[in-house]
Amino acid sequence: MHVSRQLTSLRILRLVGCPPPSHDGHSGPVPADRESPMTRSETSPSRAQHPSPTQKPNTCCFCWCCCCSCSWSEDDKRGRRKAQETKLEPFPWETCPKPTMEEIKQWAQSFDKLMKNPGGRNKFREFLRTEYSEENMLFWLACEDLKNEINKSAIEEKARLIYEDYISILSPKEVSLDSRVREVINRRMQDPTPHIFEDAQLQIYTLMHRDSYPRFLNSSVYRSLVQGGSRSSSES
Numbered sequence: 424m425h426v427s428r429q430l431t432s433l434r435i436l437r438l439v440g441c442p443p444p445s446h447d448g449h450s451g452p453v454p455a456d457r458e459s460p461m462t463r464s465e466t467s468p469s470r471a472q473h474p475s476p477t478q479k480p481n482t483c484c485f486c487w488c489c490c491c492s493c494s495w496s497e498d499d500k501r502g503r504r505k506a507q508e509t510k511l512e513p514f515p516w517e518t519c520p521k522p523t524m525e526e527i528k529q530w531a532q533s534f535d536k537l538m539k540n541p542g543g544r545n546k547f548r549e550f551l552r553t554e555y556s557e558e559n560m561l562f563w564l565a566c567e568d569l570k571n572e573i574n575k576s577a578i579e580e581k582a583r584l585i586y587e588d589y590i591s592i593l594s595p596k597e598v599s600l601d602s603r604v605r606e607v608i609n610r611r612m613q614d615p616t617p618h619i620f621e622d623a624q625l626q627i628y629t630l631m632h633r634d635s636y637p638r639f640l641n642s643s644v645y646r647s648l649v650q651g652g653s654r655s656s657s658e659s
Contacts, residue, residue, distance in 0.1 A: 516548075517541040527648050531640055534632040550644045551635060558596040559627050559635070562589040566624040570617045582615035590623070598627055 519541035530537040530546075537543040548560045565585050572578050589598045590608055604622045611619045639645055 517545055519545065522546075522648070527645075530645070534636045537636070538628070546644060546648065547631075547635075547639055550639045550642050551631075553642075553644070554635065554638070556635065558589060558598055559631050561596070562598050562620075562627055563624055563631075565589070566620045569620065572617055578617055579615055582612065582619050585620060586612060590620075598623070599630065600626055 522540070522542035526540060526542065530540065530543045537547055544560070544564075548557060551557045551560050562585070565581075565588075569578065569581050569585065572581060586608070588594055588596050590600070590605065591597065600623050604626055607622060608619065
């Protein structure tokens with residue numbers, strides 16, 4: 424009976440967080456050399472939960488390897504976002520006079536007429552931005568700019584930036600190309616020329632013609648141009 428009361432008292436003391444009395448009547452912590460194996464096993468988890476300030480976190484924990492979000496600071500996240508931004512300077516909007524009503528109507532006749540007109544390219548680019556596919560026009564314009572380059576070092580640098588911005592699968596502005604075209608580009612990148620992206624440019628041109636151009640003609644962007652041009656003609 425006496426042993427049973429002692430065990431009960433020990434359990435109560437442990438529940439409320441008080442150290443059990445030692446065999447010599449001392450009620451403080453039990454020295455490490457006199458600590459029983461059972462006591463060590465019961466107290467070791469709490470010690471593991473409070474590492475010393477100099478102790479490094481375990482880099483193999485589940486949170487570090489699988490979640491990652493808790494180990495990234497805001498500066499790290501901003502740095503990763505900046506790394507995903509375009510490498511090329513933002514392509515400027517083309518400077519051109521206000522399109523005439525005749526030009527606006529010609530844009531509806533063929534995609535070629537739209538793309539050959541600076542004002543048409545600007546309006547089509549404006550529409551593509553609303554569809555989150557502006558990178559197709561930016562890639563096409565960058566390829567046109569590269570074709571006019573004659574300096575070898577400038578060609579190599581522009582080709583590299585175009586590749587990183589629009590061809591690389593790691594880029595947020597990657598354009599949609601088939602594997603054959605990608606393989607050709609990868610081979611040619613060892614010695615790039617002004618026409619290295621010619622096949623890719625044609626593929627994106629065809630994509631815009633087939634998918635985006637019909638929607639552009641039915642969009643509010645184009646309809647407002649037609650209506651505005653019609654009012655200007657009637658007023659004059």
